[in-house]
């Protein structure tokens with residue numbers, strides 16, 4: 001059974017001594033070698049399966065720390081804006097802590113599994129007639145006016161918790177990987193990985209990927225109406241913009257865009273060829289490497305290994321999966337009919 005992330009790393013997190021540990025035994029996620037992907041890329045490729053966290057995404061790493069601190073300081077409720085996974089995670093950890101939870105999501109724009117999670121965990125789910133960026137602006141104002149803890153990645157404890165994924169990667173490999181490929185939405189996670197690597201004395205090349213229709217960091221300007229099939233990274237004005245860009249520069253990496261078609265191709269390919277079902281946004285990390293190749297460095301040999309962060313589980317978004325998967329084969333209740341159906 002995995003140890004709660006806070007118990008593993010408490011001395012490297014900035015929690016107060018008296019803070020309780022609100023946990024679902026998150027973290028300690030599998031890092032697996034991906035032999036077919038390695039072949040296609042010509043380097044050793046690994047997948048960090050963050051969908052194996054308790055609510056199915058890496059958001060749990062940040063949420064255990066943010067909700068523990070909120071509880072420690074006496075908060076009675078937590079709130080967040082979310083494209084889905086933050087809502088699912090906040091709702092679960094709020095339930096665990098005995099706090100009320102409220103989540104603001106873009107109306108009609110969140111994957112059905114994430115919505116089911118937030119509702120089942122008893123959060124108040126508000127569907128905003130606006131996008132994620134509008135929702136984040138509103139919850140920031142609300143948290144300033146009411147005694148309610150904001151648990152978006154603007155909350156410093158979220159980043160503290162999420163940096164532990166970088167610790168795990170270095171521990172597991174016994175050294176830093178040459179490069180890290182990661183999808184970028186609000187840019188909290190890439191900021192957290194960089195902090196974690198730096199604290200561990202590591203500096204892999206960070207290679208971030210945004211969806212073409214939601215690529216403010218690539219274009220250098222906010223996107224008013226972000227659009228992509230990868231709903232978890234459908235964000236037009238990332239809150240951690242400057243920190244993420246500083247991390248790309250310091251690591252000698254870059255941020256680039258991938259099309260929805262490239263994302264969906266990588267999404268299906270990973271499921272069919274590596275046995276890993278992640279959500280579309282997660283597949284942007286692999287799609288980016290396949291589309292752009294490994295990073296090229298001016299004054300050093302190219303990296304020999306890469307870790308792709310697969311941020312969330314494929315079951316979060318069954319609608320996208322079923323709309324892209326081959327059809328089911330219908331069959332009558334008869335041996336030879338089944339024989340034909342299976343072997344044809």
Ligand SMILES: *Cc1c(COP(=O)(O)O)cnc(C)c1O
Nearest residue numbers: 085185186187188189232311312
């Ligand atoms: C939140 C999320 C992202 C984006 O992470 P940021 O910290 O917002 O950049 C990517 N993929 C999934 C599945 C997510 O839930």
